[in-house]
Amino acid sequence: MNNYGFINKIYDGVVEVIGLKDAKYGEMINFESFEKGIVFSLNKNNVNIVLLDNFQNLKQGQKCFCTDKVFEIPVGFELIGKILNSKGECLNIKTKLKTKKTDVIEKIAPG
Structure with missing residues (x-):
């Protein structure tokens, strides 16, 4: 679970993800439903991602992936x-x- 994670919460254009242990600050994240976001907070138990797309296709438990690209x-x-x-x-x-x-x-x- 180093380069992928699962959506835990969605609020105010921010997605909290569990996993993504290899994520870096500013990295592009791709969601299973083709939305994109940027890592802006790396915490011990989760990663916070600012959405660049509409949040309506995202749901709790959905998978997302590191891209290794800023x-x-x-x-x-x-x-x-x-x-x-x-x-x-x-x-x-x-x-x-x-x-x-x-x-x-x-x-x-x-x-």
């Missing part, structure tokens, strides 16, 4: 005038957004 979003001039959702997907154009670079959402401040 959450990244597209960056660059290609985004000017675009509207993005919480997963960095473009909402105001029909074609898939193509950028040259991505960047993590959490990093150490310079200086």
